[in-house]
Amino acid sequence: MSKCECKLDVDLGERSYPIYIGAGIYADADYYREHVGGSQVMIVTNETIAPLYLDETAEALSGYEVKSCVLPDGEEYKTLDVLNRIYTALLKGRFSRRSTLIALGGGVIGDMTGFAAATYQRGVDFIQVPTTLLSQVDSSVGGKTGVNHLMGKNMIGAFYQPRLVLADTSTLNTLDDRQLSSGLAEVIKYGLIIDAEFFTWLEKNMDALLARDPVALAYAIQRSCRCKADVVEADEKESGQRALLNLGHTFGHAIETGMGYGEWLHGEAVATGMCMAADMSRRQGWLSAQSCDRIYRLIEQARLPIVPPKALTSERFIELMAVDKKVVDGRLRLVLLKEIGSSLVTDEFEMHNLTETLSQYGS
């Protein structure tokens, strides 16, 4: 396993698993061998990724009975209907409950494949090979799987842990710039919620990351996964602290839903959502104006938007935020910042600060 830059263990008791981060590892048989239980492997991927990485992945698994299921590419296909195609492929291939599903692709493929693994015959093994920066730093840790419903994003799903994650930095070379920046939004998020030192590192190394320097990328992926794992290990099912990972997401989901899935990339919406959370935190008297500016600057440096679309009025924002999963018994809970690297989940904020944050952007 000489190509591996680094390894991280996610510690969840009997559901613990390793994440390997490096260049070229997805095509190396050694990584799979000890994590594939039965003899049947289904690689789930999409039409964009298949021509790039499917053959080499299948070759690395040549000792097994390998089949593949190629889905259309895009968040709009993250539905129950498309999920059903995975089940059909498994049943047609007579896959038993000792099968392994491999998700080869970005977040959509990871979420759907993970949910298929969680629910095919009530649960089979699952390996993730995330091919976007966003999925490498986000879906690699946390076990969230699922599909969208017409009426809301990620409304159907399960918590389900992979057996293994292979985050290959070489797959990022085929990622377009907008997708790379979208991944950097989540990377910045980890600095903001619990790791001020990492935030400072990002300020110094953003250009190297944008230039896809493999060493800088591997470091950022590892540190992001470590941050997320620290939060998740303490709170696997999102009852309390885990909600910190939603910084920027309540605003962000409202943007994604309000504009229609796919118009804004997830990371772009989260980036803007983090700026809004920072602005609101400043109005609460928690975050200094100077820290707020550092946040805007780093997000801009990562080539991400810092203001929401004009089309979304503050009334529409409130409406969209009210169906968000973070609403507990009618009270809106938000993740806000005390300082860079220090955050909290709260429903105790001044409502006028929320409306002021929203209305400064509206048309």
Add this chain to the structure above:
Amino acid sequence: MSKCECKLDVDLGERSYPIYIGAGIYADADYYREHVGGSQVMIVTNETIAPLYLDETAEALSGYEVKSCVLPDGEEYKTLDVLNRIYTALLKGRFSRRSTLIALGGGVIGDMTGFAAATYQRGVDFIQVPTTLLSQVDSSVGGKTGVNHLMGKNMIGAFYQPRLVLADTSTLNTLDDRQLSSGLAEVIKYGLIIDAEFFTWLEKNMDALLARDPVALAYAIQRSCRCKADVVEADEKESGQRALLNLGHTFGHAIETGMGYGEWLHGEAVATGMCMAADMSRRQGWLSAQSCDRIYRLIEQARLPIVPPKALTSERFIELMAVDKKVVDGRLRLVLLKEIGSSLVTDEFEMHNLTETLSQYGS
């Protein structure tokens, strides 16, 4: 809670829950009060059950925000598409992740509602009010939830435990005779796999059960749930011993699938499957001919079929059994009997005994 005949605790650590068994309990607010967490309750039921029991159930929950979702009745509606109607009802009603879903109905409603609860926003609370004998003695314990796929029964699902089960014997008065007998098949199964004394009790009390004597029914339900809980508590995720609960099910599923869902009731197929397992166990030299006869007699006394449909040849049986979930890496595993009250899961049987068992019935 004076109406309660008896209570049983299913001990699964932090997912433990009580089963109350008695007459009239489903309409008693006291049972729900301590098990409903949030303020929103969705009662999922079907068109047959709704006119009989929905109003009284909703009334018992009058302190909460109660909505209902009425699905068509029948195994053919246990699909992803119909499941999606539950999600839509929840999203239209703006149900949060602190909601409670109540399954009011038989096994299909229980399985679908449980799966909806397992997967709506990655998991909300779930209460079962089973209204058929089969669901009272089977789905009340074990946490199996899911839907069918066109290519196989229960192929999509999750393990998910309810917070509370209310098994009301008064709801059995509206059950037709064939459904009652179908439930008795599973009751007999518990005696066969681990409880010889209960099997003897059933030989003496079958007439009282068929006459719907509430005391006999409550006893049989409690003892059945206790048997199942003993097996499940030892093996929650079905890696080993839990498979004993599948006695008669591999043959039975083949009958159900081969004849088309709904032609044979589940319990009827299982009853015949148990006779076939008994026959095969006798051929293996394990079960005495006398015990075999006692099994046939009790199943007949419960007004259940003891031979499979003529339309299914032994070749078709083998074909149908090969996609069953109990196949591990290509080897067929069956539950067979050592004696009444003593069973084992094995792939070590003489193939000619299987083919002889199958071919004695074929047309």
